Amino acid sequence: MSDKIKYEMEFVIRASPNLLYQYMATPSGMSEWFADNVNSRGELYTFIWDGSEEQAKLITKKSNERIRFRWLEDEEDGEDYYFELRIQVDEITKDVSLIITDYAEEDEVDEGKMFWDNQISELKHVIGSV
Template identity: 30%
Template sequence: MAMPATSVKRRFEMEYSINASPKILFPYIASASGLSQWFCDDVRLDPDHRLNMVWDKQSHFAEIAAQRPGRSIRYVFLDEKKCSQPDANYLDFTLESSLITDEVFLRVTDYSDHLDAEEQQELWESLVGKLREQVGG
């Protein structure tokens, strides 16, 4: 279903402390198999190296727009025809370590037309909870 041209996008940003090293965490945010363990129902790589992220049996295609190995990755979502679009939804995952406390943080930036900030926060709390279970942190 196409979104109306007037949809308003919001940038949701949150940091979550995760008790695991960036080396252990990075594959969970940057690989299809890792993402499918906590982020969505399934993730497949298509022949054109686009990610097909599946939620509730619906495909959402994304491309990796930027990546700093071991540190961060950005997924930009494509339209129904798997094409880039202006002002596209995107997701950034960034791993940061505190030199003082040795804690590792996952910073999530979710730029989308998600309307309810409280619901979005609950969604990410739940997803990151699943990630923590996977990595034992």
């Protein structure tokens, strides 16, 4: 098992932190842009894309600020990998950014970034922040 590399991406989103958080922290919100369908039972979230399922555990969340998940397969490997969506507001301009932190194996980082680019453009489309 090779080590994964941590990477971060930042997207400016024209939406209030409150609105943005609803799309990050609720299964119904996430199923509008992140996956085809999202179900949750307590801390366990199931993400469905084209019929394949991935499960993640909610590790931490802070209202209108951030949410962090760990894929169950990473947890089984005993690895401390996670993916996090964090809202950042510029104190001066009040611009709202969404910071994505994720991990991928070295040869999959570009693929991971492309995935997030696609999902975030879908998110912007859904909330009208184009």
